[in-house]
Amino acid sequence: MRTLQADDIAREKRRKNTxxxxxxxxxxxxxxxxxxxxxxxxxxxxxxxxxLTRIEAAVSELGYVPNLQARSLASADSSLVMGxxxxxxxxxxxxxxxxxxxxxxxxxxxxxxxxxGQGGQSEEKAFAHMLAYxxxxxxxxxxxxxxxxxxxxxxxxxPVVEIGAINRDVGWVSIGVDYAxxxxxxxxxxxxxxxxxxxxxxxxxxxxxxxxxLSGWNSAMLSVNHSPHRVVTSHLxxxxxxxxxxxxxxxxxxxELDALICTSDEIACGxxxxxxxxGLKVPDVLALASLSGGTLAxxxxxxxxxxxxxxxxxxxxxxxxxxxxxxxxxxxxxxxxPSRLQIRAST
Numbered sequence: 001m002r003t004l005q006a007d008d009i010a011r012e013k014r015r016k017n018t019x020x021x022x023x024x025x026x027x028x029x030x031x032x033x034x035x036x037x038x039x040x041x042x043x044x045x046x047x048x049x050x051x052l053t054r055i056e057a058a059v060s061e062l063g064y065v066p067n068l069q070a071r072s073l074a075s076a077d078s079s080l081v082m083g084x085x086x087x088x089x090x091x092x093x094x095x096x097x098x099x100x101x102x103x104x105x106x107x108x109x110x111x112x113x114x115x116x117g118q119g120g121q122s123e124e125k126a127f128a129h130m131l132a133y134x135x136x137x138x139x140x141x142x143x144x145x146x147x148x149x150x151x152x153x154x155x156x157x158x159p160v161v162e163i164g165a166i167n168r169d170v171g172w173v174s175i176g177v178d179y180a181x182x183x184x185x186x187x188x189x190x191x192x193x194x195x196x197x198x199x200x201x202x203x204x205x206x207x208x209x210x211x212x213x214l215s216g217w218n219s220a221m222l223s224v225n226h227s228p229h230r231v232v233t234s235h236l237x238x239x240x241x242x243x244x245x246x247x248x249x250x251x252x253x254x255x256e257l258d259a260l261i262c263t264s265d266e267i268a269c270g271x272x273x274x275x276x277x278x279g280l281k282v283p284d285v286l287a288l289a290s291l292s293g294g295t296l297a298x299x300x301x302x303x304x305x306x307x308x309x310x311x312x313x314x315x316x317x318x319x320x321x322x323x324x325x326x327x328x329x330x331x332x333x334x335x336x337x338p339s340r341l342q343i344r345a346s347t
Contacts, residue, residue: 021064029058081322082135083113084126084143086206091238091264091292093141095311096163096318100139103319107326109136116143123149131156137322139163144206159325163318165209166336173325175318175335179209179291180216182307185341186261186289187220189305193347195259195287199230199250201271202263203238213263230254238263243270248278251286259287259347265296268304272346287347293340302345310337 027034032051040047040055047055058064081104085093101111112133116126127149130138135158142164145153153160153172160172167174183200190198200217202210214231221228232250236242243262247270251257262268268290275282282288282302290297293308314337324331 021062023064026055026058026062026064029062030054078134078136079109080133080135081109081111081137081139082130082133083111083139083141084116084130085113085141086116086143087237088113088115089237089239090142091266092164092294092309092311092314095294096141096315099312099315100163100319100322103316104322107323109323109326111139124152127152131158136326137161139318139322142206142209144208159322161318161322161325163314165206165212166334167208168334169208173321173331173333173335175314175321175337177309177314177337177339178216179212180219182291182309182339183213183216183261184220185307185339186291186305187217187224187226189341189343190259190261190287190289190347191224191226193287195347196226197230197254197256198226198259198261199232199254199257200228200261200263201243201246201250201267202231202233203236203242203267217261230257239266240270240273243267243272244274245270247271247274257286259283259289262288262290263292265290265292265294265300265304265306268306268346269296269300272300272302272304283345283347289347293342297342297344305344305347306342308340308342310339313337 023034023037027037030037030051032055036047037055040052044052083097083100097111097113104111114126114130116123123146131152137159138153138161140160140162143162150170162170162172162174162176164176165179166176187198198221200213202213217231218228232246234242234246243266250260260271262271268288271288272282275286280286289305291307291309293306294311297304297306297308317335317337321331321335
């Protein structure tokens with residue numbers, strides 16, 4: 001592998017026309033070589049203090065940003081953890097990312113998140129881009145890896161922690177919740193309350209989550225002698241607009257519907273808004289419930305009955321587990337966290 005100095009110099013030629021401040025411009029301002037500036041940025045303790053002060057002043061004045069990718073490629077010990085998620089709007093992602101970053105920052109690690117795209121070449125490109133940064137580890141949030149990406153990760157030797165639906169079929173650590181158990185809690189609660197014609201509205205999700213959802217839904221409904229046929233899946237983003245736009249068609253298809261389970265708080269809130277626009281009272285005409293159970297479930301009106309997933313705790317646990325892996329300590333490969341049913345006014 002080339003040294004950082006050689007990497008920096010080679011990149012100077014490619015960046016001449018980008019408009020960015022280059023290492024050569026900093027060196028020219030100070031009156032030293034680019035290698036001297038590179039050494040000062042990498043190993044300040046080995047540079048004369050007076051010269052270091054002048055270099056730092058030039059960096060500040062010119063607004064030079066060091067090439068972190070080149071720096072990580074030149075080092076066997078990266079402090080960068082890459083995170084990949086299908087969409088930054090994925091339910092639970094914000095809570096997980098906040099606590100995860102807090103946990104790993106205690107040991108000097110930082111994170112960079114990217115969206116993976118929707119499979120195929122876009123996903124392969126995203127994973128190749130991540131590995132080019134020579135990350136210390138990779139964290140996946142509800143990612144449905146295509147086979148080529150799974151093999152790419154396994155071949156890289158980079159530690160991987162997967163967060164979301166608990167996944168028993170991967171070659172790395174999986175931390176998350178069982179969606180089958182979660183939806184069974186909702187079905188049982190609704191049936192015990194007296195609802196008979198229950199439906200399920202699913203958003204786009206990875207295969208592991210979707211299989212768990214349908215498995216839990218079918219077994220729970222059949223166990224109480226209810227038909228599980230009222231299922232709608234959509235590839236629209238899991239937002240309020242989805243519930244707002246789809247509820248009318250769902251009620252036309254199944255006018256007998258008296259309760260609807262949504263796979264995110266946002267979708268359920270959209271359904272509540274659709275009911276309010278149509279003059280339908282929740283839960284008198286239609287009861288609504290959701291999975292995830294974040295802040296939105298508690299503050300919408302009426303408040304949502306939901307199965308709450310411990311996303312913040314999951315992020316903290318994932319961070320601690322990741323630090324153990326990076327420290328060479330043994331960890332469990334499967335860490336399942338419990339979900340909790342919270343009954344509110346919407347049912």
